[in-house]
Amino acid sequence: MAQRPLAGHLRAPALICLTLVLATAAGTAAQAVHSPLPWMIGPLFAIALLRILGAPLQGPPGGRHAGQWAIGTALGLYFTPEVIRLLLDNLLLVTIISGGALVVGLLCALLTARLAAVDKPTAFFASLPGGASEMAVVAERFGGAIDRIAAAHALRVMVVVAVVPFGLSWFGAHGSDLYTPLSTAVLPEQLPALVGASLCGVGLLTALRIGNAWVLGPLIGVGLVTALGISLSALPWWVINGGQLLIGCALGCRFSPSFFRAAPHFLAVATLSALFAVALGCVLAYIATSVSDTPFATLVLSAAPGGVAEMCITAKVLHLGVPMVTVCHALRVMVLTVGAPSLYKVFLRITG
Numbered sequence: 001m002a003q004r005p006l007a008g009h010l011r012a013p014a015l016i017c018l019t020l021v022l023a024t025a026a027g028t029a030a031q032a033v034h035s036p037l038p039w040m041i042g043p044l045f046a047i048a049l050l051r052i053l054g055a056p057l058q059g060p061p062g063g064r065h066a067g068q069w070a071i072g073t074a075l076g077l078y079f080t081p082e083v084i085r086l087l088l089d090n091l092l093l094v095t096i097i098s099g100g101a102l103v104v105g106l107l108c109a110l111l112t113a114r115l116a117a118v119d120k121p122t123a124f125f126a127s128l129p130g131g132a133s134e135m136a137v138v139a140e141r142f143g144g145a146i147d148r149i150a151a152a153h154a155l156r157v158m159v160v161v162a163v164v165p166f167g168l169s170w171f172g173a174h175g176s177d178l179y180t181p182l183s184t185a186v187l188p189e190q191l192p193a194l195v196g197a198s199l200c201g202v203g204l205l206t207a208l209r210i211g212n213a214w215v216l217g218p219l220i221g222v223g224l225v226t227a228l229g230i231s232l233s234a235l236p237w238w239v240i241n242g243g244q245l246l247i248g249c250a251l252g253c254r255f256s257p258s259f260f261r262a263a264p265h266f267l268a269v270a271t272l273s274a275l276f277a278v279a280l281g282c283v284l285a286y287i288a289t290s291v292s293d294t295p296f297a298t299l300v301l302s303a304a305p306g307g308v309a310e311m312c313i314t315a316k317v318l319h320l321g322v323p324m325v326t327v328c329h330a331l332r333v334m335v336l337t338v339g340a341p342s343l344y345k346v347f348l349r350i351t352g
Contacts, residue, residue, distance in 0.1 A: 012058070015056060015057060018057065019057040019060075019253070020059075020060070022046060022050065022057070023245050023249050025046075026042035027241070029042060036165035036317065037161070037244065039241040040248040040313065041162070041165070042248065043244075043245050043252060044158065044252045047059075047248065048252040051253060052256070052257060052260070053257070057253060059246065059253045063249055063250050066214075067242070067245070067250065068215035069215070069217075069218050070235060070240055070246075071215055071247070071309045071313050072198065072217065072218030072222075072309070073194065073235055075222075075312050076220070076222025077226055077234060078223075078326070079226045079227050080229070081228075081229050084227050086323070090294070093288055093324075096287065097284065097288055097328040098334075098335050099335060100303065101305070101332040101336055102336065102343055104129060105129055105130070105277075106346065108128070109123055109347055112126060112127045112269055112273050113347075115272070118148065120348065121139055121143050121144035121145075122148050125139035125142070126139075126148060126152035126153070126270060126273075127270075129277050129306075129332070129336065130332070130340065135340070136149050148266055152266070152267070154251065155270050155274065156270065157306055157307045157310060160277075160305055160307075160310070161251075161314075164278065164304045164311075165314050168300065168301065168314075181226075186236050187234075194222065194233050198218035198222050202214060203217070204217065204220070211333065212333060251310075278304060285303045286299075288303070294321060294324060295320070297318075297320055298315075298320045301320050301325050303328070308330060311329050
C-alpha cells in the first residue's frame with residue numbers, strides 16, 4: 001500500500017518535466033514558423049490539444065504566477081517619466097477604453113443570455129471580459145455556475161490570444177511603437193534591486209487582496225521606480241520567454257477531455273461571445289481614434305478582451321504602445337471587478 005503514494009509523488013514531477021519539454025518544443029516550432037507570441041501561443045495550443053486528447057500533462061506549481069511576474073516586471077521598465085506624462089495627457093482615451101469594457105461586457109452578456117440555455121448569473125458573469133478568478137468570485141455571490149463561468153473565461157482568453165495577435169500581424173501592425181524601456185541591458189549587480197521592487201509590488205497587492213497581483217504587482221513596483229527615473233537592470237530574454245511559456249502551459253492545462261463534452265452548446269455560445277467582444281473592441285478602438293492620434297492597432301490591442309498578462313506581452317512583442325495597452329487592461333479589470341454587481345442589476349432590468 002505504501003508504494004502507491006510514492007508512485008504518485010514520483011509521477012507528478014515526471015509529468016511536469018514532460019509538459020515543460022513539450023511546451024519548449026512547441027514554442028521552438030512556433031518561433032520557426034514566425035508565429036506571433038511563439039513562446040505563449042505554441043505551448044498554449046500544444047498543451048491544450050494534448051490535454052483534450054487525454055494526455056495527463058500538468059504545469060509546475062506556481063508556474064502561472066512565475067510567468068506573470070516575469071511579464072509584469074518587464075512591462076514596469078516601460079513607465080519612464082516621459083511615458084507617465086504622456087499617459088496623463090491621454091486620460092480621456094484611457095477612460096474611454098477601460099470604461100467601454102462595461103458596455104462590451106453588457107452586450108456580450110445579453111447575447112449569451114439569449115442564445116445559451118443557462119441561468120442569468122451564469123450568462124452574465126461568463127461574458128464579462130474581466131479576470132477569470134475575479135469574475136468567478138463575484139459570480140459565486142449571485143449563484144452563478146462557477147465551472148461554466150471558469151470554462152467560458154478560459155475559452156475567451158484562448159480565442160483572443162489566437163485571433164488578436166495573428167490578426168494584428170496579418171495587417172502588418174508590428175513595429176509602430178516608439179516607446180522603449182528605461183533599462184535595456186542586463187546588469188547582474190542591479191538584478192536584486194529589480195527583483196526586490198517587483199516583489200514589493202506583489203506583496204502590497206496581495207495584502208490588499210487585489211486580483212492579478214503577480215502581474216500588476218511587479219508592474220507597479222518596478223513602474224514606480226522607473227517613473228522616478230531610476231535605472232534598473234532589464235530581465236534576461238530567456239526569463240521573459242520562459243514567462244510566456246509558463247503562462248501558455250497554465251492556460252493549456254485548464255482544458256481536459258471532458259471540456260467540450262460538458263456543455264457543448266454553452267461553450268459554442270461562449271466562443272461566439274468572445275468573438276463578438278473582439279469585434280466590439282475594434283469598434284471601441286475606432287471610436288477612441290476621435291480623441292487621440294494613437295495608432296489604431298495599439299487601440300485595438302488596448303480594447304481587446306483578453307487577459308492582462310496575455311495582452312500586455314502581445315503589446316511588448318509587437319511593439320504596440322506597451323504603456324497604453326498595459327494601463328488600459330489593468331484599469332479594465334479593476335473597473336469590471338468593482339462595477340460587475342451594479343452592471344448585473346442593469347442586466348437584470350433589461351432581461352426582465
